[in-house]
Amino acid sequence: MPGMIGPVADEREALLGYLAQQRYVLCLAAYGLTDEQARSTPTVSALCLGGLIKHVAATERGWLGTVLGRPPEDGGDLRLAPGETLADVIGEYEIVATETEEIIAGIDDLGRAVPVPKGVPWFPDDVEAWSVRWVLLHLIEETARHAGHADIIRESIDGATAFPLMAAAEGWPQTPWLTPWSYRSNSVGSSS
Template identity: 80%
Template sequence: MPGLIGPVSDEREGLLDYLAQQRYVLCLAAYGLTDEQARATPTAAPLSVGGIIRHVAATERGWLDTVLGRSPRPGPEPGTAPDVTLHEIIREYECVATRTEEIVSLIDDLGRPVPVPRDVPWFPDDVEAWSVRWVLLHLIEETARHAGHADLVRESLDGATAFPLMAAAEGWPETPWLRPWRPPGPGQSR
């Protein structure tokens, strides 16, 4: 997937494409990491790249359960369980993404009301319902915010940043202004 999404033909496609792009850049923070690195918490916050991805996947799953009128299943905390591999985390996130796209494709009207759950203290008391459109915009926002957190954690691990990681993942050629990320050589930490 390139650095920007292509033209969109309608609102639904645009919302889903922007959400997919944010998922992609979130997962780019994990590109080239070992399972141990994906569990590392090199910043003052107790966040790991793998834990952030797990948390965002659980959040997206919960929101789509809400859209469907189901009680959201509790998801993992942002930490990464030592027995879960990065591959498993990414695969689970891909399954969540596929489910979201399937559900949204079956909804006729993105303005359809989604009742505001009453058991979450930070949700407004004076709003009865959001819309499916609002939920998708909120997921884009949340995914983008967490992608930023994952970028900071990744940069703290080995100095890698988003566009060099994207260039490496997509096989872009080196240019005078952008060098694709490469894993550190033996004895190098960055």
């Protein structure tokens, strides 16, 4: 997926396209990392890249459960469990993305009401329902927020930033203004 989504035909395609783009850049922050690096917490925050991806996948699944009228779920642990790998959580996130697209494809009206679950302390008491559209916009917002966290964590691990990572992942050629990330050229403390 390139750095920007292409033209969109309608609102549904736009919402799903922007959500997919934010998922992509979140996972891109982990490109080329080992499981140990994905577990690391190199900033003052307790967040790690693997945990962020795991959390956002669980959060998206939970919100789509809310759209389907299921009880609220836990937002997922912000850590990789012992034995859990970066590939595991990215694979699970891909499954969640497919589920989301299938669920949304089956909803003919994005304005359809999504009742606000009661008894959840961070949900408003004075709102009876959101819309499916609102849920998708919220997921874009939530994923983008965590993609920003992921960028900071990744840069703290080895100095890599978003566009060089994207260039490496997508096989872009080196240009005068952009060098794709590589294992050798982008580690903190390297002499290059």
